[in-house]
Amino acid sequence: MTEARSTVDSLYGAAAEQEVQREAFLNGDVPVAVYGLGKMGLPLASVFADVSGNVVGADIDPDVVATVNSGGCHVKREPGLEELVGSVVSEGALEATTEPSEAASRASIHVVIVPTPITDEKEPDLAILDAVIEDIGAGLESGDLVLIECTVPPQTTTQRVVSRLEEGSRLEVGEFGVAFCPERTSSGRALEDIRGAYPKVVGGVDSESTRAAEVVYEAINSEGVLTVSDATTAECVKVFEGLYRDVNIALANELARFTDELGVDVNEAIEIANTQPFCDIHDPGPGVGGHCIPYYPYFLIEPFETETSLLETARAVNDAMPSFTVEKVREGLEADGKSLAESTVVVLGLTYRPGVEEIRASPSIPVSEQLSDAGVDVYGVDPMLDSVEEFALDQVELDEVAELYPDAVVMVTPHEEFDDINWGEFHRNDNDLSVVIDGRDTLAGKEIEAPVYTIGGGGKLGDSGRGGNR
Known part of the structure; x- marks a missing residue:
């Protein structure tokens, strides 16, 4: 031995x-x-x-x-x-x-x-x-x-x-x-x-x-x-894990788009539906980021001949959520008599998820690009990042936001540093904050004077108060 x-x-x-x-x-x-x-x-x-x-x-x-x-x-x-x-x-x-x-x-x-x-x-x-x-x-x-x-x-x-x-x-x-x-x-x-x-x-x-x-x-x-x-089965395990999440999130995002037409809080409906053990719908949001979920579908879509209509549809739905988010900014501004092209918008959270420095495929990238292309003055806040060169915006510190007199604020990635934001500061000097977009349903219970539109939760744009948030 x-x-x-x-x-x-x-x-x-x-x-x-x-x-x-x-x-x-x-x-x-x-x-x-x-x-x-x-x-x-x-x-x-x-x-x-x-x-x-x-x-x-x-x-x-x-x-x-x-x-x-x-x-x-x-x-x-x-x-x-x-x-x-x-x-x-x-x-x-x-x-x-x-x-x-x-x-x-x-x-x-x-x-x-x-x-x-x-x-x-x-x-x-x-x-x-x-x-x-x-x-x-x-x-x-x-x-x-x-x-x-x-x-x-x-x-x-x-x-x-x-x-x-x-x-x-x-x-x-x-x-x-x-x-x-x-x-x-x-x-x-x-x-x-x-x-x-x-x-x-x-x-x-x-x-x-x-x-x-x-x-x-x-x-x-x-x-x-x-x-x-065998090795191929193990490869499938990893890819399938990501595909499940992408397709599931796409379902949640598509349901979230029904919020206004149905007049319901889709997030609430999802939460209750998930009490049934065979239902596990994920949370909707302004997009899907990171180095995994947005990429893995193409590991099946491109190399193989089998049709992948579901995977391709899920990708299209999730890739469209930044545009949906920007459209809600536009609607909120117009409801308050403002033009998107003449507005100042602050994006909160640029990384793809809270507490992580990774920006690959972050929804904040297309959100900032589309706002900038529309003529918006775009600013971004993210405590994880020292550089924002990949984004179409100017970086500012959180305590500088009020001085920008923003017309709209978009919460894309809710870092914990944003938990204690004094939203009243955004209204000082009679600044008229027209709309806040709550991308991840994390602003419920916050004292926000401006109308808040929650993706999946809704909100009546143009009215003050909490809108459709729980």
Whole structure:
């Protein structure tokens, strides 16, 4: 048994007992490389380092690498991450390099978590993944295990990753393993999610890949591992999770558009409908943002021939919500005798969700663009952001809003810093605030003199008071 323990430096195809392999991983005898040290990659690399004590992280950004190697943390607002990075770096458990090929030559477990965006033509862009796989292939050895965590179109692992690894390494699957093990992590709770908020999903290109991946993630995730039939099934799990949310939100948003015609608070109806156990309608809002939900539908829409009318309709509905929001601003101003083109509008919350620094696909981007295109003087407030160059607006601090004498305010993303806004300040000096758009139904109970229109809740524009808000 002593000899078996000393010779376990890789997991795929290892002859040692499962528990011996697990101990080798936990003792750092099986070196790990994590490719991509972004907002999800750095937390993942840090947890691997904390558990195994032998991790090299690869990122092509030299500033990121320098920060990590100094024990710093460039990913902000992730509870516990700064302390964890400092700890594992000081212990020698984590180091970083700008050379993925160097990381590949040192590791026998390769964990890939790089961006997989879409192009302007709405097609999956896997160029970064391809480049990383090429580097791994050049350093791949018999017994190595490649774990893909970044979201990809189904069949990517079997039809794209494997062939590139085989070509670069001159090895074949069976000599090395590959599994798709999707990240199921949200910004602002990355460490909690990685360590076990939900079970880890694992699907290998062969049974040995699945088994070896299970050894790894059972040591990482306290909720255990859910093994599925194969890598493509695991890819579907991740994509389907996002598609469900996009379609569900689209239903909520379409129902919200009936608010005025039906004369009801749709949000109230949704809340009560959801007391039935078979109903789980999500919340409507001014749009859908982030690096996941708005993109994943195109991982099925574009690469495959099967018709995707529902997915495409859901995308169209959700993409139209910023325009709906702007139209409600226009209606509120016109009800008060004002022109949109001659107005000042303040957008509160520019990131895609509260408490998170991410702006990718944020509804505030098209909202600001459409207001600006209409001739509006647009200003934005967001405590998460130092720069707003992606938005068609000027950034101001919250305490400067009253001095702008806004004609309308749009609450897109309700950061907690907005909870204590003194709405009365927006009316001082006889300023006439004509309308407030409550994008996420978070202003109920606030003392707001202006008419408030809540997406899904309604409100009688042109009248003072709370309108249709509960």
